Amino acid sequence: MSYKKLGDYIQQVNNRNRDLQVDTLLGVSITKKLIPSIANTVGTDMSTYKIIEKGQFAYGTITSRNGDKISIALADEYEKALVSQIYIVFEVIDKNELLPEYLMMWFSRPEFDRYARYHSHGSTRESFDWADLCEVELPVPSIEKQREIVAQYQAVENKIKVNEQICEKLEATAQTLYK
Structure with a gap:
């Protein structure tokens, strides 16, 4: 089976909570799950937060504080929720070519974390940015x-x-x- 670039199968999503319709705030853990946020949001403008919908992914590009893990998760428990603006939200372009659940299985592998950590760059704050993610090759x-x-x-x-x-x-x- 040949490996294919992930960038051919995913696209960023940047929907903001401008009308304040969504109020469930989640964070992305290093266990690769979306978890309820413990952030103090009193006085925070929630209209700038990103909306993540079921079947979409969120990931944090900064890898320097995560040990060996990349913070990435598939939204599968909530129809809609919010994540911080620091996360990149993305989705599979065509679910008839790549299943989000299959992709999440790939992201859950220790080999993916090792690859991402190895390809992270920066001196003080290492990151694995969107362009790096799009270059990942995986079997499809x-x-x-x-x-x-x-x-x-x-x-x-x-x-x-x-x-x-x-x-x-x-x-x-x-x-x-x-x-």
Whole structure:
């Protein structure tokens, strides 16, 4: 399978919260998830914040404070939310060529983080900017194969979640018995 440049499949999105219709503010964690922001926004002009919609990505270009990880996440829990202006919001151009979920799987790989950290530049504040992201090469199999890979991955993820819930219940039972 040949590798293809990511820049051929993604585009930036720059929708602002000008009418203040969206109020859920999220941040991008190094665990590659969108998480509720803990920022103090009292007195902040929220009209300048970016809107991220379900199926879109946000990432922080500054890599120097993240250790080995790149802060990048797929919006999959909220229909619309806000992220800071410092994040780049982007989307897959054609979901019949590249699934956002498949792309997020690629971003979740340690190899992607190593690549991005290696290609980060700057002296005081290292960054992996939009142009760098667009130069990333990845395998893009047929859309059917992508769906198959994503389905298998999600099945394993769901089994892991169920097992974690069972472990939590067993731990609670053991603690009750111990007391």
